[in-house]
Amino acid sequence: MKRIGPGLLAIVLLTVPLWVGNPYYVHVLIMAGIFAILALSLNLLLGYTGLLSLGHTAFFGIGAYTSALLALRLDWPPWVGFLAAVLVAGLAGYGIGKVSLRLRGAYFVLVTISFAGVIYLVSVNWMELTNGPLGLPDVPPFSLGLPGLFELSIRTKPAAYYLVLAVAGAAYFLCHRLVRSRIGRGFIALRENEALAESVGINGTRYLVLAAVVSAAMAGAAGSLYAHYTRFVSPEVFLFTYTVTMVIMVVAGGKGTLVGPVLGAFLFTALPEALRAVTSWQWQMLLYGVFLILTVFFLPKGVIPTIETWLRERRASP
DSSP states (O other): TTTHHHHHHHHHHTHHHHHHHOOHHHHHHHHHHHHHHHHHHHHHTTTTOOOSSSSSSHHHHHHHHHHHHHHHSSSOOHHHHHHHHHHHHHHHHHHHHHTTTSOOOOOHHHHHHHHHHHHHHHHHHHHHOGGGGGGGGGOOOOOEETTEEEEOOOSSSSHOOOOOOHEEEEEEHHHHHHTSSSSHHHHHHHHHOOOHHHTTTOHHHHHHHHHHHHHHHHHHHHHHHHHHHSSEEEEEGGEEEEEEEHHHHHHHHOOOOOOOHHHHHHHHOOOOOOOOHHHHHHHHHHHHHHHHHHHHHHHHOOOHHHHHHHHHHHHHOO
């Protein structure tokens, strides 16, 4: 019985383009998938190590600009740009991790915000490289294969959906394997009591830097997908609102779980679009805020932990 649920979910996800006829709905699902990768990456830090990064959009933007620039300026295949985006964002995560993880609490938060601010200013003012506020238009769509030999261009929304679904599935599998391993147990130990964890031989700096690298690399992958899907990259990808959205998805879905951030990504990507269809912009923001307050008030641990607690109580009751 435990395998029936995941199997049905997999069938539903794989057949979505077949029974969802409206391209707009497919677009919303694609954006939700990209945000699910971002939420999983942030959850690796916030949920499992207890570190709050408010500069996570920097890695998302680094991935987007890296992939877009390699495709536009050097004419590299997008899949190569995707790998480069993951690598460059991971290296940026390593650098920030080595510098800032000596700090804790509010100091770490300030460092991550400052890093995102610096990257934003670079994207705005380095006109020769990034085209400044005008952004980078005409980013080529994602393609698989080698130019001149075999190349499969992913231009349609169903094809983009399956690509994002594959990358999101890989990100989920990576996080699952990582948090269920000895390394993941080290993350949780550092989150619960860092001094006690280090006293039993867990190298706190090494483990936290590893979490920062993996988290940043996943955010870079999401940035690359975003660039080639929207086919436009601008400094807006570094806006603080993206970070707030990621934190909301992780916390409301259930930090420290794997399904929670994914559910939060789909919920808080679809909700603004649903409100947009029924009311004006002012009422959208009001209703969105009210819904968020009610979620935090009635589900303080997140949706998934609350459901898990309720199910345990039901099983335990006679």
